Amino acid sequence: MRADEPALRIRSLRKSFTLHLRGGVRLDALRGVDLDLFPAECVVLRGPSGAGKSTLMRCVYGNYAADSGSIRVAHDGSTVELVGAAPRQVHALRRGTLGYVSQFLRVIPRVSAIDIVAEPLLARGVAPADACKRAASLLERLNIPARLFDLPPATFSGGEQQRVNIAHVFIARYPILLLDEPTASLDEANRAVVIDLIQEARRDGAAILAILHDATAREALATRIFELAPRLAEVA
Amino acid sequence: MKEQPILEVSGLTKRFGVRAAVRDVAFELWPGEVLGIVGESGSGKTTLLNCVGGRLPADGGEVLYRTAAGPAVDMLALAEAERRRLLRTEWGFVHQNPRDGLRLDVSAGGNVGERLMALGHRHYGNLRQAAVDWLDHVEIDTDRVDDPPRAFSGGMQQRLQIARNLVTHPRVVLMDEPTGGLDVSVQARLLDLLRRLVREIGVSAVIVTHDLGVARLLADRLLVMKGGEVVEGGLTDRLLDDPHHPYTQLLVSSALSV
Numbered sequence: 001m002r003a004d005e006p007a008l009r010i011r012s013l014r015k016s017f018t019l020h021l022r023g024g025v026r027l028d029a030l031r032g033v034d035l036d037l038f039p040a041e042c043v044v045l046r047g048p049s050g051a052g053k054s055t056l057m058r059c060v061y062g063n064y065a066a067d068s069g070s071i072r073v074a075h076d077g078s079t080v081e082l083v084g085a086a087p088r089q090v091h092a093l094r095r096g097t098l099g100y101v102s103q104f105l106r107v108i109p110r111v112s113a114i115d116i117v118a119e120p121l122l123a124r125g126v127a128p129a130d131a132c133k134r135a136a137s138l139l140e141r142l143n144i145p146a147r148l149f150d151l152p153p154a155t156f157s158g159g160e161q162q163r164v165n166i167a168h169v170f171i172a173r174y175p176i177l178l179l180d181e182p183t184a185s186l187d188e189a190n191r192a193v194v195i196d197l198i199q200e201a202r203r204d205g206a207a208i209l210a211i212l213h214d215a216t217a218r219e220a221l222a223t224r225i226f227e228l229a230p231r232l233a234e235v236a
Numbered sequence: 237m238k239e240q241p242i243l244e245v246s247g248l249t250k251r252f253g254v255r256a257a258v259r260d261v262a263f264e265l266w267p268g269e270v271l272g273i274v275g276e277s278g279s280g281k282t283t284l285l286n287c288v289g290g291r292l293p294a295d296g297g298e299v300l301y302r303t304a305a306g307p308a309v310d311m312l313a314l315a316e317a318e319r320r321r322l323l324r325t326e327w328g329f330v331h332q333n334p335r336d337g338l339r340l341d342v343s344a345g346g347n348v349g350e351r352l353m354a355l356g357h358r359h360y361g362n363l364r365q366a367a368v369d370w371l372d373h374v375e376i377d378t379d380r381v382d383d384p385p386r387a388f389s390g391g392m393q394q395r396l397q398i399a400r401n402l403v404t405h406p407r408v409v410l411m412d413e414p415t416g417g418l419d420v421s422v423q424a425r426l427l428d429l430l431r432r433l434v435r436e437i438g439v440s441a442v443i444v445t446h447d448l449g450v451a452r453l454l455a456d457r458l459l460v461m462k463g464g465e466v467v468e469g470g471l472t473d474r475l476l477d478d479p480h481h482p483y484t485q486l487l488v489s490s491a492l493s494v
Contacts, residue, residue, distance in 0.1 A: 020482035021489060062471060064478040087457045087471040088266055108431075108453060109424035122435075 005074065007176050007207035008037040008060065013069035013083075015052070015059055029055040032069070035226055039175070042198070042208040042221045047228035053211045054103075056228065057178045060209065061100045062090035073097060073176065095123055099174030101182045105165040107154045113139065113164050114149040120172040138167045142193055158185040163194075170197050177201060179210040183217045195220050240302060242267050242440050243288075243408060248297035250280075250287050257283040259464040261297070265408070270434055270441045272455030272472065274448060274487065280464035281444045282332075282412055288442065289329050289410045290319060304407060324354050328401030328439075332413040334393035337400070338385045344371060344396055345381040351404045370399040374429060391422035395429065402433060411443045415450055427453050448491045452476055460484045 015030040029052045037043055045053040058064040060071055062082055071082040075097045080089060094100075108116070114135050121131035139149060142163040148156065153164050162185050169177070179198065183191045195217055202208055202221070212218040243265035250258040258280045265271050273281045286292040288299055290311060299311040304326055311319060323329075331337040338347050345367035352363055368378045374395040376388075385393050394414065401409060414430065415423040431454060434441060445451055451458055452472060459469045460483065468481040479485045 017478070018480070020485050058477070063473050065470070065474055065480070087474075088269070090471055090474075091456060108428070110428040 004038075006036040006038050006072075007074045008035070008209070009070070009072040009079075010035040010037075010056075010060070011070045011072075013056070013059060013071065014067045015055055015064060016067055030059070030066075031229075033228070037176070037207045037209055039205045039207045040202055041223045042202050042210060043224045043226050044210050044212050044218055044222040045228060046225050048230050051228040051230050053228055054180055057100070057180055057209060057211065061098055061178055062093070063100075095120075097174060098176050098178065099169040099172060100178040101166055101169045101180060103180050103184065105153060105161040105168075107152060107161070109152065109154070111152055112150045113144065113153050113156070116153065116164055117167040117171055120168065124172070134171060135167065138171050139164070141197075142167055143190055159187065159190060162186060163190060166194055166197070170201065173201070173204070173206075175206060177206050177208045177210075179208065179212075181211055181213060183212065183214050191217065239267065241265060242302050243442075244298075244300040244308075245288060246298050246300075248284065248287055248299070249295050250283055250292065251295050256464050258287060258294075261461075261464075261466055263459055263466070263469070265440050265442060267440055268438045269457065270443060270455050272451040272458045273442065273444045273461060274446065274451050274458055275461035276446060276487075279461040281446075281461045283464075284461070285410050285412055285442060285444045289327065290323055291329070301408070324351070325404065326407045328404075328406040328409040330394075330397055330401055330409065330411040330414050332416045334385070334390070334397040337397040338393060340386040341384050343382045343384055344376065344388070347385060347396060347400050348403050351400060355404060366403060370403050371396075373402075373433070374399045375425070389422075391418050391426065394418060394426060398426075398430070398433070402437060402439070405437060406439060409439050409441045411441060413445055414443065415445070415447065423450075430454060448476060448488065460487065 011034055013030055013033040017027045017029060019025045033056060045056065047053055055064060059066045062085065066083045069083060072079045073082055073093055075093055080093060082093065114132060117135035117139060118131040121134065122128065136149060144160060144163055153161050166182055183194050186194060198208065198221055210221065212221065241264040246262040248258055248261045249256060261284055263271065273284065275281050283292065287294040294312055297312065300308050301311050302308045303322065345364060348367040348370050349363040352366060357363055368381055371378050371381055376392055376395055385396055388396065415426050418426060427450060443454055455472045457470065458472050458475045459466045460481065462483045468475060468484045475484065476488055479488045
Protein backbone atom coordinates (compact mmCIF):
# COMPACT_ATOMS: atom_id res chain seq x y z
CA MET A 1 0.00 0.00 0.00
CA ARG A 2 1.38 3.45 -0.93
CA ALA A 3 1.43 6.02 1.83
CA ASP A 4 0.06 8.77 -0.40
CA GLU A 5 -3.00 6.81 -1.45
CA PRO A 6 -5.85 6.25 0.97
CA ALA A 7 -6.26 2.82 2.51
CA LEU A 8 -9.93 3.62 2.74
CA ARG A 9 -11.97 6.10 0.69
CA ILE A 10 -15.56 6.63 1.80
CA ARG A 11 -17.91 8.73 -0.33
CA SER A 12 -21.54 9.80 0.19
CA LEU A 13 -22.13 6.85 2.47
CA ARG A 14 -25.71 6.46 3.59
CA LYS A 15 -27.13 3.92 5.97
CA SER A 16 -30.64 3.64 7.34
CA PHE A 17 -32.49 0.96 9.25
CA THR A 18 -36.09 0.11 8.44
CA LEU A 19 -37.78 -1.49 11.43
CA HIS A 20 -40.50 -3.65 9.91
CA LEU A 21 -41.65 -4.86 13.32
CA ARG A 22 -42.17 -1.24 14.40
CA GLY A 23 -44.52 -0.29 11.62
CA GLY A 24 -41.76 0.40 9.12
CA VAL A 25 -40.09 3.25 11.02
CA ARG A 26 -36.90 4.33 9.28
CA LEU A 27 -33.84 5.47 11.18
CA ASP A 28 -31.25 7.42 9.22
CA ALA A 29 -27.94 6.52 10.83
CA LEU A 30 -25.51 7.92 8.24
CA ARG A 31 -26.48 10.68 5.83
CA GLY A 32 -23.69 11.05 3.33
CA VAL A 33 -20.32 10.48 5.00
CA ASP A 34 -17.07 11.35 3.16
CA LEU A 35 -13.81 10.23 4.71
CA ASP A 36 -10.31 9.30 3.54
CA LEU A 37 -8.09 7.22 5.77
CA PHE A 38 -4.38 7.02 4.98
CA PRO A 39 -1.70 4.56 6.05
CA ALA A 40 0.03 5.40 9.36
CA GLU A 41 -2.73 7.65 10.62
CA CYS A 42 -5.21 7.15 13.42
CA VAL A 43 -8.52 8.89 12.79
CA VAL A 44 -10.76 9.06 15.82
CA LEU A 45 -14.50 9.30 15.21
CA ARG A 46 -16.22 11.79 17.44
CA GLY A 47 -19.84 12.69 17.94
CA PRO A 48 -22.63 12.27 20.49
CA SER A 49 -24.12 8.89 21.23
CA GLY A 50 -26.29 7.92 18.27
CA ALA A 51 -24.29 9.94 15.73
CA GLY A 52 -23.41 6.73 13.89
CA LYS A 53 -19.81 6.09 14.93
CA SER A 54 -20.22 2.34 15.41
CA THR A 55 -22.54 2.15 12.41
CA LEU A 56 -19.89 3.70 10.17
CA MET A 57 -17.33 1.23 11.47
CA ARG A 58 -19.64 -1.73 10.93
CA CYS A 59 -20.39 -0.57 7.37
CA VAL A 60 -16.65 -0.52 6.68
CA TYR A 61 -16.33 -4.06 8.04
CA GLY A 62 -19.30 -5.23 5.91
CA ASN A 63 -21.24 -6.12 9.04
CA TYR A 64 -23.90 -3.58 8.08
CA ALA A 65 -24.94 -3.16 4.45
CA ALA A 66 -24.80 0.49 3.39
CA ASP A 67 -27.81 1.85 1.45
CA SER A 68 -25.72 3.78 -1.05
CA GLY A 69 -22.40 5.50 -1.57
CA SER A 70 -18.98 3.97 -1.83
CA ILE A 71 -16.33 2.43 0.40
CA ARG A 72 -13.18 1.71 -1.55
CA VAL A 73 -10.64 -0.44 0.25
CA ALA A 74 -7.00 -0.88 -0.76
CA HIS A 75 -6.59 -4.64 -0.84
CA ASP A 76 -3.88 -6.85 -2.24
CA GLY A 77 -2.43 -4.25 -4.60
CA SER A 78 -5.72 -2.94 -5.97
CA THR A 79 -8.89 -1.34 -4.64
CA VAL A 80 -12.13 -3.14 -3.91
CA GLU A 81 -15.61 -1.61 -3.65
CA LEU A 82 -17.19 -2.86 -0.47
CA VAL A 83 -20.70 -1.47 -0.93
CA GLY A 84 -22.65 -4.23 -2.63
CA ALA A 85 -19.66 -6.63 -2.59
CA ALA A 86 -20.36 -10.38 -2.65
CA PRO A 87 -19.96 -12.20 0.68
CA ARG A 88 -16.85 -14.01 -0.60
CA GLN A 89 -15.23 -10.70 -1.43
CA VAL A 90 -15.99 -9.39 2.06
CA HIS A 91 -14.47 -12.55 3.54
CA ALA A 92 -11.32 -12.01 1.48
CA LEU A 93 -11.07 -8.40 2.72
CA ARG A 94 -11.50 -9.55 6.30
CA ARG A 95 -8.94 -12.30 5.96
CA GLY A 96 -6.22 -10.09 4.53
CA THR A 97 -6.96 -6.43 5.08
CA LEU A 98 -9.61 -5.44 7.61
CA GLY A 99 -9.13 -6.07 11.32
CA TYR A 100 -12.04 -5.15 13.60
CA VAL A 101 -11.96 -4.99 17.39
CA SER A 102 -15.60 -5.03 18.45
CA GLN A 103 -16.72 -3.86 21.87
CA PHE A 104 -17.37 -7.38 23.06
CA LEU A 105 -15.72 -10.70 22.40
CA ARG A 106 -18.11 -13.21 20.89
CA VAL A 107 -17.06 -16.37 22.70
CA ILE A 108 -17.36 -19.74 21.07
CA PRO A 109 -18.11 -22.69 23.35
CA ARG A 110 -15.10 -24.91 23.97
CA VAL A 111 -12.60 -22.84 21.98
CA SER A 112 -9.61 -21.81 24.11
CA ALA A 113 -8.17 -18.30 24.36
CA ILE A 114 -5.01 -19.30 22.57
CA ASP A 115 -6.90 -20.90 19.68
CA ILE A 116 -9.06 -17.79 19.29
CA VAL A 117 -5.94 -15.66 19.03
CA ALA A 118 -4.11 -18.05 16.68
CA GLU A 119 -7.14 -18.41 14.38
CA PRO A 120 -6.42 -15.53 11.94
CA LEU A 121 -2.92 -16.90 11.38
CA LEU A 122 -4.23 -20.42 10.75
CA ALA A 123 -6.74 -18.99 8.27
CA ARG A 124 -3.77 -17.57 6.36
CA GLY A 125 -1.99 -20.90 6.36
CA VAL A 126 0.59 -20.34 9.12
CA ALA A 127 1.73 -23.64 10.68
CA PRO A 128 -0.20 -24.41 13.91
CA ALA A 129 2.91 -24.61 16.15
CA ASP A 130 4.17 -21.25 14.92
CA ALA A 131 0.72 -19.65 15.20
CA CYS A 132 0.37 -20.87 18.81
CA LYS A 133 3.79 -19.56 19.76
CA ARG A 134 2.99 -16.12 18.41
CA ALA A 135 -0.43 -16.17 20.07
CA ALA A 136 1.12 -17.06 23.43
CA SER A 137 3.67 -14.28 23.29
CA LEU A 138 1.02 -11.68 22.42
CA LEU A 139 -1.27 -12.88 25.23
CA GLU A 140 1.68 -12.66 27.61
CA ARG A 141 2.36 -9.12 26.54
CA LEU A 142 -1.31 -8.34 27.27
CA ASN A 143 -0.88 -9.76 30.79
CA ILE A 144 -3.15 -12.75 30.34
CA PRO A 145 -1.84 -15.38 32.79
CA ALA A 146 -0.49 -18.48 31.04
CA ARG A 147 -2.79 -20.74 33.07
CA LEU A 148 -5.75 -19.19 31.21
CA PHE A 149 -4.42 -19.83 27.69
CA ASP A 150 -6.07 -23.21 27.30
CA LEU A 151 -9.42 -22.17 28.77
CA PRO A 152 -12.40 -20.85 26.79
CA PRO A 153 -12.79 -17.14 27.66
CA ALA A 154 -16.50 -17.45 28.55
CA THR A 155 -15.58 -17.33 32.24
CA PHE A 156 -12.92 -14.60 31.95
CA SER A 157 -13.46 -11.10 33.33
CA GLY A 158 -14.60 -8.34 30.95
CA GLY A 159 -11.10 -6.89 30.78
CA GLU A 160 -9.52 -10.27 30.06
CA GLN A 161 -12.05 -10.99 27.31
CA GLN A 162 -11.34 -7.64 25.74
CA ARG A 163 -7.61 -8.31 25.73
CA VAL A 164 -8.19 -11.71 24.06
CA ASN A 165 -10.30 -9.85 21.51
CA ILE A 166 -7.50 -7.34 20.91
CA ALA A 167 -4.88 -10.09 20.60
CA HIS A 168 -7.12 -11.91 18.08
CA VAL A 169 -6.98 -8.85 15.82
CA PHE A 170 -3.47 -7.50 16.43
CA ILE A 171 -1.76 -10.83 15.80
CA ALA A 172 -2.52 -10.61 12.08
CA ARG A 173 -1.02 -7.17 11.27
CA TYR A 174 -3.93 -5.98 9.15
CA PRO A 175 -3.21 -2.90 7.01
CA ILE A 176 -6.54 -1.39 8.14
CA LEU A 177 -7.70 -1.52 11.76
CA LEU A 178 -11.19 -0.66 12.98
CA LEU A 179 -11.18 -0.22 16.75
CA ASP A 180 -14.46 0.25 18.61
CA GLU A 181 -13.58 1.29 22.18
CA PRO A 182 -10.55 -1.00 22.48
CA THR A 183 -9.58 0.34 25.91
CA ALA A 184 -13.05 0.65 27.46
CA SER A 185 -12.92 -1.97 30.21
CA LEU A 186 -9.18 -2.04 30.89
CA ASP A 187 -7.28 -0.94 33.97
CA GLU A 188 -4.51 1.61 33.63
CA ALA A 189 -1.62 -0.82 33.18
CA ASN A 190 -3.39 -2.80 30.48
CA ARG A 191 -4.62 0.33 28.80
CA ALA A 192 -1.00 1.42 28.46
CA VAL A 193 -0.07 -1.91 26.84
CA VAL A 194 -2.94 -1.63 24.35
CA ILE A 195 -2.07 1.98 23.53
CA ASP A 196 1.51 0.84 22.80
CA LEU A 197 0.24 -1.96 20.54
CA ILE A 198 -1.94 0.44 18.57
CA GLN A 199 0.84 3.00 18.32
CA GLU A 200 3.27 0.35 17.03
CA ALA A 201 0.77 -0.83 14.43
CA ARG A 202 0.30 2.74 13.23
CA ARG A 203 4.03 3.37 12.99
CA ASP A 204 4.31 0.17 10.98
CA GLY A 205 1.90 1.75 8.50
CA ALA A 206 -1.54 0.56 9.58
CA ALA A 207 -4.43 2.88 8.77
CA ILE A 208 -6.53 3.10 11.91
CA LEU A 209 -10.13 4.20 12.42
CA ALA A 210 -11.05 4.32 16.10
CA ILE A 211 -13.79 5.14 18.55
CA LEU A 212 -12.11 6.19 21.80
CA HIS A 213 -14.16 7.75 24.57
CA ASP A 214 -11.24 7.43 26.95
CA ALA A 215 -9.37 10.77 26.84
CA THR A 216 -5.97 9.31 27.70
CA ALA A 217 -6.10 6.87 24.81
CA ARG A 218 -7.48 9.50 22.45
CA GLU A 219 -4.76 12.03 23.25
CA ALA A 220 -2.05 9.40 22.93
CA LEU A 221 -3.28 7.99 19.63
CA ALA A 222 -5.36 10.38 17.51
CA THR A 223 -3.58 11.96 14.57
CA ARG A 224 -6.88 13.44 13.36
CA ILE A 225 -10.43 13.80 14.65
CA PHE A 226 -13.43 13.17 12.40
CA GLU A 227 -16.73 14.67 13.54
CA LEU A 228 -20.00 12.90 12.89
CA ALA A 229 -23.04 15.16 13.14
CA PRO A 230 -25.83 14.05 15.45
CA ARG A 231 -28.64 12.16 13.79
CA LEU A 232 -31.55 14.21 12.56
CA ALA A 233 -35.16 13.45 13.35
CA GLU A 234 -36.57 10.03 12.46
CA VAL A 235 -38.67 9.79 9.35
CA ALA A 236 -41.78 7.69 9.45
CA MET B 237 -7.83 -20.27 -13.34
CA LYS B 238 -10.73 -18.27 -11.99
CA GLU B 239 -12.47 -19.99 -9.11
CA GLN B 240 -15.91 -21.33 -9.88
CA PRO B 241 -18.77 -22.47 -7.67
CA ILE B 242 -18.75 -26.16 -6.88
CA LEU B 243 -22.53 -26.20 -6.90
CA GLU B 244 -25.03 -24.03 -8.79
CA VAL B 245 -28.67 -24.59 -8.01
CA SER B 246 -31.28 -22.81 -10.08
CA GLY B 247 -35.04 -22.81 -10.47
CA LEU B 248 -35.42 -25.65 -8.00
CA THR B 249 -39.08 -26.45 -7.39
CA LYS B 250 -40.80 -29.21 -5.45
CA ARG B 251 -44.55 -29.62 -5.10
CA PHE B 252 -46.48 -31.84 -2.73
CA GLY B 253 -49.87 -32.05 -4.45
CA VAL B 254 -50.80 -28.50 -5.36
CA ARG B 255 -48.66 -26.92 -2.69
CA ALA B 256 -45.15 -25.80 -3.65
CA ALA B 257 -42.84 -26.75 -0.77
CA VAL B 258 -39.87 -25.25 -2.60
CA ARG B 259 -40.42 -22.59 -5.24
CA ASP B 260 -37.84 -21.48 -7.77
CA VAL B 261 -34.85 -21.52 -5.41
CA ALA B 262 -31.38 -20.61 -6.67
CA PHE B 263 -28.04 -20.50 -4.89
CA GLU B 264 -24.34 -21.11 -5.39
CA LEU B 265 -21.91 -22.93 -3.14
CA TRP B 266 -18.21 -22.05 -3.41
CA PRO B 267 -15.25 -24.30 -2.64
CA GLY B 268 -14.57 -24.41 1.09
CA GLU B 269 -17.69 -22.42 1.90
CA VAL B 270 -20.28 -23.28 4.54
CA LEU B 271 -23.75 -22.13 3.53
CA GLY B 272 -26.46 -22.10 6.18
CA ILE B 273 -30.16 -22.35 5.36
CA VAL B 274 -32.38 -21.00 8.11
CA GLY B 275 -36.12 -20.62 8.59
CA GLU B 276 -38.93 -22.02 10.70
CA SER B 277 -40.22 -25.54 10.38
CA GLY B 278 -42.35 -25.80 7.28
CA SER B 279 -40.33 -23.17 5.42
CA GLY B 280 -39.09 -25.79 2.96
CA LYS B 281 -35.43 -25.89 3.99
CA THR B 282 -35.22 -29.65 4.57
CA THR B 283 -37.17 -30.36 1.38
CA LEU B 284 -34.72 -28.15 -0.50
CA LEU B 285 -31.77 -30.05 0.98
CA ASN B 286 -33.35 -33.39 0.13
CA CYS B 287 -33.92 -32.32 -3.47
CA VAL B 288 -30.36 -31.05 -3.85
CA GLY B 289 -29.01 -34.26 -2.30
CA GLY B 290 -31.06 -36.50 -4.55
CA ARG B 291 -33.18 -37.92 -1.73
CA LEU B 292 -36.39 -36.47 -3.15
CA PRO B 293 -37.19 -36.03 -6.86
CA ALA B 294 -37.52 -32.34 -7.73
CA ASP B 295 -40.28 -31.11 -10.05
CA GLY B 296 -38.05 -28.68 -11.84
CA GLY B 297 -34.75 -26.89 -11.83
CA GLU B 298 -31.09 -27.69 -12.07
CA VAL B 299 -28.39 -28.79 -9.61
CA LEU B 300 -25.17 -28.17 -11.48
CA TYR B 301 -22.22 -29.87 -9.78
CA ARG B 302 -18.60 -29.40 -10.79
CA THR B 303 -17.15 -32.91 -10.38
CA ALA B 304 -13.67 -33.78 -9.11
CA ALA B 305 -12.86 -34.92 -12.65
CA GLY B 306 -13.70 -31.43 -13.95
CA PRO B 307 -16.90 -31.37 -15.99
CA ALA B 308 -20.09 -29.90 -14.53
CA VAL B 309 -23.10 -32.21 -14.46
CA ASP B 310 -26.76 -31.60 -13.67
CA MET B 311 -27.35 -34.01 -10.79
CA LEU B 312 -31.10 -34.00 -11.48
CA ALA B 313 -30.69 -35.08 -15.09
CA LEU B 314 -27.88 -37.58 -14.61
CA ALA B 315 -28.31 -41.30 -15.24
CA GLU B 316 -29.17 -43.05 -11.99
CA ALA B 317 -25.98 -45.15 -11.76
CA GLU B 318 -23.67 -42.18 -12.28
CA ARG B 319 -25.65 -40.03 -9.87
CA ARG B 320 -25.44 -42.71 -7.18
CA ARG B 321 -21.72 -43.09 -7.77
CA LEU B 322 -21.13 -39.35 -7.30
CA LEU B 323 -23.33 -39.17 -4.21
CA ARG B 324 -21.43 -42.08 -2.70
CA THR B 325 -17.95 -40.90 -3.57
CA GLU B 326 -17.94 -37.11 -3.71
CA TRP B 327 -20.90 -36.13 -1.54
CA GLY B 328 -21.96 -36.74 2.03
CA PHE B 329 -25.31 -36.41 3.76
CA VAL B 330 -25.67 -36.01 7.53
CA HIS B 331 -29.20 -36.71 8.75
CA GLN B 332 -30.82 -35.00 11.69
CA ASN B 333 -31.52 -38.40 13.20
CA PRO B 334 -28.28 -40.42 13.18
CA ARG B 335 -30.35 -43.59 12.99
CA ASP B 336 -31.23 -42.63 9.41
CA GLY B 337 -27.58 -42.35 8.46
CA LEU B 338 -26.05 -45.30 10.32
CA ARG B 339 -26.38 -49.05 10.29
CA LEU B 340 -27.22 -49.61 13.90
CA ASP B 341 -26.30 -53.29 14.08
CA VAL B 342 -22.98 -52.99 12.28
CA SER B 343 -19.95 -52.09 14.42
CA ALA B 344 -18.83 -48.46 14.63
CA GLY B 345 -15.70 -49.39 12.70
CA GLY B 346 -17.82 -51.11 10.06
CA ASN B 347 -19.99 -48.01 9.68
CA VAL B 348 -16.92 -45.91 8.95
CA GLY B 349 -15.21 -48.52 6.77
CA GLU B 350 -18.27 -49.21 4.66
CA ARG B 351 -18.00 -46.01 2.66
CA LEU B 352 -14.34 -46.72 1.95
CA MET B 353 -15.19 -50.24 0.79
CA ALA B 354 -17.75 -48.76 -1.58
CA LEU B 355 -14.83 -46.89 -3.13
CA GLY B 356 -12.96 -50.14 -3.66
CA HIS B 357 -10.76 -50.23 -0.56
CA ARG B 358 -10.31 -53.87 0.47
CA HIS B 359 -7.31 -54.11 2.78
CA TYR B 360 -8.72 -54.99 6.22
CA GLY B 361 -5.83 -53.51 8.20
CA ASN B 362 -6.09 -50.17 6.39
CA LEU B 363 -9.86 -50.03 6.73
CA ARG B 364 -9.62 -50.71 10.45
CA GLN B 365 -6.87 -48.14 10.90
CA ALA B 366 -8.91 -45.52 9.03
CA ALA B 367 -11.91 -46.32 11.23
CA VAL B 368 -9.85 -46.00 14.42
CA ASP B 369 -8.32 -42.73 13.22
CA TRP B 370 -11.72 -41.29 12.44
CA LEU B 371 -13.29 -42.34 15.72
CA ASP B 372 -10.43 -40.50 17.39
CA HIS B 373 -11.01 -37.46 15.14
CA VAL B 374 -14.64 -37.25 16.24
CA GLU B 375 -13.75 -37.88 19.88
CA ILE B 376 -15.16 -41.38 20.23
CA ASP B 377 -13.10 -43.67 22.46
CA THR B 378 -11.31 -46.00 20.03
CA ASP B 379 -12.05 -48.95 22.38
CA ARG B 380 -15.60 -48.70 21.07
CA VAL B 381 -14.64 -49.54 17.46
CA ASP B 382 -16.29 -52.98 17.64
CA ASP B 383 -19.46 -51.84 19.40
CA PRO B 384 -22.60 -51.25 17.36
CA PRO B 385 -23.93 -47.65 17.41
CA ARG B 386 -27.16 -48.95 18.93
CA ALA B 387 -25.20 -48.88 22.21
CA PHE B 388 -24.04 -45.27 21.73
CA SER B 389 -25.53 -42.06 23.13
CA GLY B 390 -27.23 -39.66 20.69
CA GLY B 391 -24.23 -37.34 20.62
CA MET B 392 -21.85 -40.23 19.91
CA GLN B 393 -24.12 -41.54 17.17
CA GLN B 394 -24.15 -38.12 15.55
CA ARG B 395 -20.35 -37.91 15.70
CA LEU B 396 -20.10 -41.38 14.22
CA GLN B 397 -22.40 -40.37 11.39
CA ILE B 398 -20.12 -37.43 10.67
CA ALA B 399 -17.05 -39.70 10.68
CA ARG B 400 -18.81 -42.09 8.29
CA ASN B 401 -19.48 -39.22 5.93
CA LEU B 402 -16.11 -37.53 6.08
CA VAL B 403 -13.85 -40.60 5.90
CA THR B 404 -13.99 -40.56 2.11
CA HIS B 405 -13.11 -36.85 1.99
CA PRO B 406 -16.25 -35.77 0.16
CA ARG B 407 -16.24 -32.45 -1.67
CA VAL B 408 -19.80 -31.50 -0.74
CA VAL B 409 -21.57 -32.34 2.52
CA LEU B 410 -25.24 -31.64 3.15
CA MET B 411 -26.35 -31.55 6.78
CA ASP B 412 -29.91 -31.50 8.04
CA GLU B 413 -30.12 -30.04 11.57
CA PRO B 414 -26.94 -31.87 12.62
CA THR B 415 -27.24 -30.62 16.21
CA GLY B 416 -31.01 -31.03 16.54
CA GLY B 417 -32.15 -33.21 19.39
CA LEU B 418 -28.85 -33.01 21.29
CA ASP B 419 -28.25 -31.57 24.76
CA VAL B 420 -26.74 -28.09 24.73
CA SER B 421 -23.35 -29.29 26.06
CA VAL B 422 -23.24 -32.12 23.53
CA GLN B 423 -24.25 -29.63 20.84
CA ALA B 424 -21.33 -27.33 21.72
CA ARG B 425 -18.90 -30.21 21.34
CA LEU B 426 -20.35 -31.19 17.99
CA LEU B 427 -20.27 -27.61 16.72
CA ASP B 428 -16.65 -27.26 17.73
CA LEU B 429 -15.88 -30.51 15.96
CA LEU B 430 -17.70 -29.48 12.78
CA ARG B 431 -15.90 -26.14 12.66
CA ARG B 432 -12.56 -27.86 12.97
CA LEU B 433 -13.27 -30.61 10.42
CA VAL B 434 -14.65 -28.22 7.84
CA ARG B 435 -11.43 -26.20 8.06
CA GLU B 436 -9.09 -29.22 8.05
CA ILE B 437 -10.71 -30.97 5.11
CA GLY B 438 -11.75 -27.85 3.24
CA VAL B 439 -15.10 -29.38 2.41
CA SER B 440 -17.99 -27.29 1.05
CA ALA B 441 -21.12 -27.69 3.14
CA VAL B 442 -24.80 -26.79 3.18
CA ILE B 443 -26.27 -26.84 6.69
CA VAL B 444 -29.98 -26.62 7.35
CA THR B 445 -30.78 -25.37 10.84
CA HIS B 446 -33.54 -23.52 12.64
CA ASP B 447 -31.03 -22.43 15.29
CA LEU B 448 -29.52 -19.01 14.47
CA GLY B 449 -26.78 -19.55 17.06
CA VAL B 450 -25.65 -22.66 15.19
CA ALA B 451 -25.84 -20.74 11.92
CA ARG B 452 -23.73 -17.90 13.35
CA LEU B 453 -21.03 -20.33 14.47
CA LEU B 454 -20.81 -22.53 11.40
CA ALA B 455 -21.93 -20.67 8.31
CA ASP B 456 -20.01 -18.17 6.16
CA ARG B 457 -23.20 -17.17 4.43
CA LEU B 458 -26.92 -17.63 5.06
CA LEU B 459 -30.14 -18.01 3.11
CA VAL B 460 -33.43 -17.34 4.86
CA MET B 461 -36.39 -19.40 3.66
CA LYS B 462 -40.06 -18.71 4.16
CA GLY B 463 -42.97 -20.45 2.49
CA GLY B 464 -40.67 -22.35 0.13
CA GLU B 465 -38.83 -19.28 -1.13
CA VAL B 466 -35.55 -17.59 -0.29
CA VAL B 467 -36.46 -14.17 1.11
CA GLU B 468 -32.98 -12.92 2.01
CA GLY B 469 -29.37 -14.03 1.69
CA GLY B 470 -25.96 -12.70 2.60
CA LEU B 471 -22.91 -12.77 4.80
CA THR B 472 -23.84 -14.48 8.09
CA ASP B 473 -23.06 -11.65 10.49
CA ARG B 474 -24.53 -9.03 8.14
CA LEU B 475 -27.76 -10.94 7.89
CA LEU B 476 -28.06 -11.50 11.64
CA ASP B 477 -26.90 -8.01 12.75
CA ASP B 478 -28.54 -5.98 9.96
CA PRO B 479 -31.51 -8.05 8.76
CA HIS B 480 -33.48 -6.37 5.98
CA HIS B 481 -36.50 -8.54 5.20
CA PRO B 482 -39.40 -8.31 7.66
CA TYR B 483 -39.34 -12.08 8.16
CA THR B 484 -35.58 -12.10 8.89
CA GLN B 485 -36.09 -9.28 11.38
CA LEU B 486 -38.79 -11.34 13.05
CA LEU B 487 -36.58 -14.45 13.20
CA VAL B 488 -33.61 -12.55 14.61
CA SER B 489 -35.67 -10.65 17.15
CA SER B 490 -37.36 -13.87 18.30
CA ALA B 491 -34.10 -15.72 18.97
CA LEU B 492 -32.39 -15.68 22.33
CA SER B 493 -29.22 -13.60 21.91
CA VAL B 494 -27.38 -14.69 18.77
